[in-house]
Amino acid sequence: MLSAFRSALATPDLRRKILFTLALIAVYRLGATLPSPGVSYPNIQACIRQAEGDNANNIYTLLNLFSGGALLQLSIFALGIMPYITASIIIQLLTVVIPRFEQLRKEGQAGQGKLTQYTRYLTIALAILQATAFTALAVRGQLFQNCTLDIIPDKGIFGLIVIVITMTAGTAVIMWLGELITERGIGNGMSLLIFTMIAARIPAEGANILRQGGVTFTIICVFGLVIIASVIFVEQAQRRIPVQYAKRMIGRRMYGGTSTYLPLKVNQAGVIPVIFASSLLYLPDLITRLTASTGDPSWWQIFLRDQVVNQRSWVHIALYFMLIIFFTYFYVAITFNPDERADEMKKFGGFIPGIRPGRPTAEYLQFVLSRITLPGSLYLGIIAVLPNFFLGVTGDGQNQNFPFGGTAVLIMVGVGLDTVKQIESQLMQRNYEGFLR
Secondary structure, three states: OHHHHHHHHHOHHHHHHHHHHHHHHHHHHHHHHOEOOOOOHHHHHHHHHHHHHHOOOOOOHHHHHHOOOOOOOOEOOOOOOHHHHHHHHHHHHHHHHOHHHHHHHHOOHHHHHHHHHHHHHHHHHHHHHHHHHHHHHHHOOOOOOOOOOOOOOOOOHHHHHHHHHHHHHHHHHHHHHHHHHHHHOOOOHHHHHHHHHHHHOHHHHHHHHHOOOHHHHHHHHHHHHHHHHHHHHHHHOEEEEEEEEOOEEEOOEEEOOOEEEEEEEOOOOOOHHHHHHHHHHHHHHHHHHHOOOOOOOOHHHHHHHHHHHOOOOHHHHHHHHHHHHHHHHHHHHHHOOHHHHHHHHHHOOEEOOOOOOOHHHHHHHHHHHHHHHHHHHHHHHHHHHHHHHHHHHOOOOOOOOOOOOHHHHHHHHHHHHHHHHHHHHHHHHHHOOOOOO
16 A cells, blocks of 8 residues: 555656645635635634534534535635535436436537536526525524624625625635646545545544543444445445347457446445435525524424424434435436436447347346345435434534544545545556555
């Protein structure tokens, strides 16, 4: 492992890409700590400390996790990468509904560039919406519970517009940094930025767990290692469907006659279902906060607060688990089309041994995919809801804390494996030695 790192840094081209990636990550972290203009930094830090001391269940845990703690500080990069993730998911879902998007997806690189442009526009629109919502919550004193300090002293319309524009511009800069890393660095830029923000929360969350005692900290770390090993095992698991290509004469050359396989991952949907489910579960609390009045809360507001929002509630856990299973099947159904795969195989002379090409092949792929999606969805649901049973030992009562944070572990392991594979491929091209021996 160490020799592979030395080989990577000894290669000029690869070293330049790694250093470029680290430099942009440093810029990203710097922007996450700079407060937006008009935000009182001492007051917001005092509110954060008070919220941590109250062990309050903050519904913005997932968004704050993806921003590395920058969201609750209302910094320049407060919104983090979440608007881009949401826009990418929406555009990907719309390719199934809108024929124009489906046509662009099939046009190759030119069509993909057009879809990327649409994603950028939608990201800016979502950033404006989210920045306005969180600024309104900060002005009304509802961003933190039981904190009466003025986070934004100047509540004039001009000052609030400046804060919204600053956060939106920060999201645009994050998009640009992610694309630069993808083009000129190592790994997927957006994924690495998410990885960086989640990793930035580990020391603080580890300190919160350490305050519970050394024995508790040791047990949690060991249990976290078991979870990480399990996630790596399942993320690498796949069902390999054998595919045989018939021999074809093209001119005077003979092509085909080879055997390969079609890999179907057990976790075909990745972490997207967890993000979907978490996003839906934080929307009810956001609505109740925006519609809160000075009087007593209504019965539906109490129900949402005590059952749907409260992460210790069995209603919340069951709803979270079922939403993850539903979105896993939904996302796999719209991203993997057995009919298209069967047509592609038939077009190039490929077939599954024992299965006729065409419609029988599509039915067989659908059968296999439905069977392996069930354990994949159960795996995602268990990893995501498991932290809810250990909220009392994580310091601030949140289920995203390392090492019990299901979303955090899934993203960090997935991004880490993908980045290691890319570095390994770069080393294989230059030194014919793998990154892992």
